[in-house]
Amino acid sequence: MAFLEIRDLRKSFHEVDVLKGIDIAIDEGGFLVLVGPSGCGKSTLLNTIAGLETITAGEIRINGRPVNDLHPSQRDIAMVFQSYALYPNMNVAENIAFGLEMRGVSKPEREAAVGRVADMLQIDHLLKRRPGQLSGGQRQRVAMGRALVREPQVFLFDEPLSNLDAKLRVDMRTEIKKLHQALGTTIVYVTHDQIEAMTLATQIAVLKDGILQQVGTPDQVYASPANVFVADFMGSPTMNLVPGNVQSANGTTSVRIGAVDLPIAEPTEALRARAGQDVVFGVRPEDVTDVASADRSARYVETVDCNIDVVEPTGADKFVVTRLGEKEFTARVRSSERIAPGDRVPLAFNMDKVHFFDPQTEMRIN
Amino acid sequence: MSAASNDIALRTGVITRVAIFAVLILFAVYYLLPLFVMLVNSVKPLEEIRSGNMLALPEVFTIAPWINAWGEAQIGVQPTGLSPYFVNSIMMVVPAVFIATFLGALNGYVLTKWRFRGHRIVFGLMLFSCFIPFQIVLIPMARILGLLGIAGTTWGLVLVHVVYGLGFTTLFFRNYYDAFPSELIRAATIDGAGFFRIFRRILLPSSGPIIVVTVIWQFTNVWNDFLFGASFADFDSQPMTVALNNLVSSSTGVKEYNVHFAGAILAALPTLVVYVVSGRYFVRGLMAGAVKG
Ligand SMILES: Nc1ncnc2c1ncn2[C@@H]1O[C@H](COP(=O)(O)OP(=O)(O)OP(=O)(O)O)[C@@H](O)[C@H]1O
Ligand SMILES: [Mg+2]
Numbered sequence A: 001m002a003f004l005e006i007r008d009l010r011k012s013f014h015e016v017d018v019l020k021g022i023d024i025a026i027d028e029g030g031f032l033v034l035v036g037p038s039g040c041g042k043s044t045l046l047n048t049i050a051g052l053e054t055i056t057a058g059e060i061r062i063n064g065r066p067v068n069d070l071h072p073s074q075r076d077i078a079m080v081f082q083s084y085a086l087y088p089n090m091n092v093a094e095n096i097a098f099g100l101e102m103r104g105v106s107k108p109e110r111e112a113a114v115g116r117v118a119d120m121l122q123i124d125h126l127l128k129r130r131p132g133q134l135s136g137g138q139r140q141r142v143a144m145g146r147a148l149v150r151e152p153q154v155f156l157f158d159e160p161l162s163n164l165d166a167k168l169r170v171d172m173r174t175e176i177k178k179l180h181q182a183l184g185t186t187i188v189y190v191t192h193d194q195i196e197a198m199t200l201a202t203q204i205a206v207l208k209d210g211i212l213q214q215v216g217t218p219d220q221v222y223a224s225p226a227n228v229f230v231a232d233f234m235g236s237p238t239m240n241l242v243p244g245n246v247q248s249a250n251g252t253t254s255v256r257i258g259a260v261d262l263p264i265a266e267p268t269e270a271l272r273a274r275a276g277q278d279v280v281f282g283v284r285p286e287d288v289t290d291v292a293s294a295d296r297s298a299r300y301v302e303t304v305d306c307n308i309d310v311v312e313p314t315g316a317d318k319f320v321v322t323r324l325g326e327k328e329f330t331a332r333v334r335s336s337e338r339i340a341p342g343d344r345v346p347l348a349f350n351m352d353k354v355h356f357f358d359p360q361t362e363m364r365i366n
Numbered sequence B: 001m002s003a004a005s006n007d008i009a010l011r012t013g014v015i016t017r018v019a020i021f022a023v024l025i026l027f028a029v030y031y032l033l034p035l036f037v038m039l040v041n042s043v044k045p046l047e048e049i050r051s052g053n054m055l056a057l058p059e060v061f062t063i064a065p066w067i068n069a070w071g072e073a074q075i076g077v078q079p080t081g082l083s084p085y086f087v088n089s090i091m092m093v094v095p096a097v098f099i100a101t102f103l104g105a106l107n108g109y110v111l112t113k114w115r116f117r118g119h120r121i122v123f124g125l126m127l128f129s130c131f132i133p134f135q136i137v138l139i140p141m142a143r144i145l146g147l148l149g150i151a152g153t154t155w156g157l158v159l160v161h162v163v164y165g166l167g168f169t170t171l172f173f174r175n176y177y178d179a180f181p182s183e184l185i186r187a188a189t190i191d192g193a194g195f196f197r198i199f200r201r202i203l204l205p206s207s208g209p210i211i212v213v214t215v216i217w218q219f220t221n222v223w224n225d226f227l228f229g230a231s232f233a234d235f236d237s238q239p240m241t242v243a244l245n246n247l248v249s250s251s252t253g254v255k256e257y258n259v260h261f262a263g264a265i266l267a268a269l270p271t272l273v274v275y276v277v278s279g280r281y282f283v284r285g286l287m288a289g290a291v292k293g
Helices: A042-050 A092-102 A107-121 A136-148 A166-183 A194-200 A218-223 A228-233 B002-011 B014-042 B046-051 B064-072 B083-113 B119-129 B134-148 B154-178 B182-191 B195-206 B208-224 B227-232 B240-250 B257-292
Strands: A004-013 A016-026 A031-035 A057-062 A077-080 A154-158 A186-191 A203-208 A211-216 A240-249 A252-257 A260-264 A278-283 A288-290 A301-313 A317-324 A327-334 A344-350 A354-357
Touching: A004 A042, A016 A042, A016 A203, A016 A211, A031 A042, A031 A194, A042 A077, A042 A154, A042 A186, A042 B182, A077 A136, A077 B182, A092 A107, A092 A136, A092 B182, A107 A136, A136 A166, A166 A194, A186 A194, A194 A218, A203 A218, A203 A228, A211 A218, A211 A228, A228 A240, A228 A278, A228 A354, A240 A327, A252 A278, A260 A301, A301 A327, B014 B257, B046 B257, B064 B257, B083 B119, B083 B154, B083 B195, B083 B208, B083 B240, B083 B257, B119 B154, B134 B154, B134 B227, B154 B208, B154 B227, B182 B195, B208 B240, B208 B257, B227 B240, B240 B257
Parallel strands: A031 A186, A031 A203, A077 A154, A154 A186, A288 A327
Antiparallel strands: A004 A016, A004 A057, A203 A211, A240 A252, A240 A278, A252 A260, A278 A354, A288 A344, A301 A317, A301 A344, A317 A327
16 A cells, blocks of 8 residues: 555635645655646645645545644654755754754654754764755755655655755755665655756656646656657657648558658557547657657657757767758757758657647547 | 935035024024923022013022922922822833734734735724714713723723824834745744744844834834823822823912922933943844844
8 A cells, every 4th residue: 555645636726726636655765856837826726735735625645544634743754844944043953943943852862863964965974053044955955854854754855955055956956866775764755847857756656736747756747748748848958849630541640730740650550540630749859850860779860950959069969950841850969960050861760759749638549 | 324414525615504503503593492491490589580580690690499390399289299100100001012012913914914805904093093073082981981991090001102103113013024024924834833933933033123113103102292181080090291281281379480390300211221231232123124124
């Protein structure tokens, strides 16, 4: 049975439905990342798990125990907030020990626990300082320390890294991952950042307007997005999504995009059934490359000559923007490739990694 | 901000600056003159005041008027001076300030961090109470004090001042706590702290500046109040302001101006002390907040 189970969770503020029936289950030791655009209900979902918000309907179970009616302090969870929420009038040691103090843990035990956590997070030298005297990264550590010291069953993180600068964010990300591997505690983690989601998660849940779009491993979510929204949301630069039309002639199925006809090697039943119909064709920029760097393990590669409009070097690669069926289309080429705007070059499409969506429902066509 | 004012100071010419200072000094003199007159005349014998110039420094220095005002002047029946009434005022002010500040803080806390249905209306009504003229409540208040059996007592006055001060103290604390991050409350909730523990351990320690503001406000108002004191107090609970009035207006025979001046200064002294002492903490509190950002 799953360790953290959320069943048909609904939450309304007055008349506004913010969460509209969420079902998530996560195993013990799992790392669930909630992603989605601003205002989709990520924090609200996290707060309902914490018990900071009451729920309108549904059930939340932690380790088999329904926690709906339990006070936040009795759910055996710990939370790290976006603003860190360190108590400004207490020093670091007092901040970390506060939760233990409230639980009536004796002073020597509290001190030992604080020492242990400070050691783990390398903040021993900061214990006597006030939060106002710490840098952003140090505050972040203290906030984690405050959660760690409680040794809860579930950690909840609400965008813990979003206030840090880019470099520190990457460092702390690695550290959180290490911490998770060392402790093995179940984590629910909210973020805007889909790279954070991909690197940290064992399970990603993509949320939009209070509705769960897809739950799966990072690989599933990335390689087989359930709908146009997920396809567009995960990945940077974003997936190319262009309108196309499924064609069927002489036993071969292809997708027609503007003037280009891309044969589909092993079309699925569902796709063949759509012959003559419009679809949304999707392919990630990294799956459209210069011919020399086409994926060698790919079974089917189609080459198409394209006019290049824009070239964007990133250092490691170059992204080139072309047009396909009157829509902008991004491809990734080696940085050594000499391409200038206006050139006409062959681009290799990895046809193993193309996606089709229904233009009306926007759902994936398998 | 300081950069901007430097800028202005650089650009204004000498003449302008002289004019500005002249006006400032003029107003300072204007405001300080009454205090000067009171001080100077409170240490002169009565004859010197009557025969001489009010603005002149004393020829014969005496503290007899002060001793008289404090302990000997005839107020009411006994020649007690102002001292018992000073004690009355203290007995009234201290609980009135303490209770109104504490309840205001609690109200502000509830109205921002434990919102309930209709919290806006409750706050609106409390705000409204700030604008009710004193005179309107005199009769209903007298009736309520009578019903409670505390008419004419110091505790009756405390109740009146707490009720009247609550609107303002609530307003102060509500606005202050509104800017207080709610995530701190949530963190403390998860840590297992309850309603009062969060208030005492998290909110109150960060409330220094607003407590000082509220205490100054409430202390000044209660101490200086005359109307409620005159309306609701008995002889043995009359505050300083009422006693001062009695001293000045009711004494038969010669008007002892020097004693009156000394009494007036005595009556004003506590508010002055509160400003001087806590005003500094007030500024310090504001600065600390500003630097931390
Ligand atoms: N207390 C509240 N009362 C009314 N509406 C609320 C309340 N809290 C949140 N909402 C609404 O619920 C929706 C979801 O909010 P939530 O904070 O969960 O978004 P989020 O996904 O965390 O966004 P972000 O990424 O910007 O943090 C928003 O539309 C918000 O306006
Ligand atoms: Mg949020």
